[in-house]
Amino acid sequence: MKIQIILLALALMLLQSCVVVREPYNESSHQVTTKSSNSSSQGKSYAINTISDAIAACKRIQQAQNIPVGCKTEYFDDKPAMFMVFNNSNDASQWIDALAEKIAVPYCNSANRSNRDAYVVSVIQQEQLGRIFRCESWEWDDWFTLEKENNKPSNISEVIQVCKNVQAAKEIPITCDASYYEGKPVMMIGYSDFDTGKQWIEATVEYIAEPYCNAANRGNRQAFVIFVINNMRIASIYSCETNEMYDWFDIGEKT
Helix, strand or coil, X not given: CCCCHHHHHHHHHHHHHCCCCCCCCCHHHHCXXXXXXXXXXXXXXXXXXXXXXXXXHHHHHHHCCCXXXXXXXXXXXXEXXXXXXXXXXXXXXXXXXXXXXXXXXXXXXXXXXXXXXXXXXXXXXXXXXXXXXXXXXXXXXXXXXXXXXXXXXXXXXXXXXHHHHHHHCCCCCEEEEEEEECCEEEEEEEECCHHHHHHHHHHHHHHHHHHHXXXXXXXXXXXXXXXXXXXXXXXXXXXXXXXXXXXCEEXXXXX
16 A cells, blocks of 8 residues: 555545536636626626736636636746646647637737737646747747656655645645654644645645655654544544554544
8 A cells, every 4th residue: 555545535535525517618607708798697707908807817717616727827938927727638628719718818918918928838737748829929839848847845854844834825725734643753734624625635645745754764753644624623644654544533622
């Protein structure tokens, strides 16, 4: 058994509480539309006239749980860029036209009106491919292979620092604390509820739990990771040494 059992055990439990149905793009439900003369009836529509409007629409896409697409704005080669991130080529082919029409094209138009050189970057994670659309010339570059970054912590001190950063980051809705359990070092990772756990479990295992256990095992130190679902006051312990995930147990009322 490997540490990936955490993903299996927690995912099975978390998925029981909330199943997200991923639907095709729907303008009225996601409200990333341009204003029209008869848009007064159902829902609120959003005119995308500026880069700020496009960024706001991108954030709504990022937050929409029934859209299997990521969207974020960053700088690329010191120029503003909108990243549209797809899990695989099937998702990309299904969603690229709607995203281009509703977000990417208005984003580029706004940038061009402001005489700002900007990009739209399409990323397919599974295939590790990227492609750049240059707003100024209105052209796609060739596909290129993404370089995988190895920015995972490699020792206990680095993991603890990542844990502290997560705890301090207000935009990350999880808690993290390095402590002791029955005299043994333990990493405590807390999710406010099932939905938060489902959203963040992969990242916390990949960047905190797994590096923590690997480092502890290399140093022949017996260590544990404790996962907590705060609103239900339940927890489960994972043993780094034995690669075992113990049953969920009640941790009592919050004091």
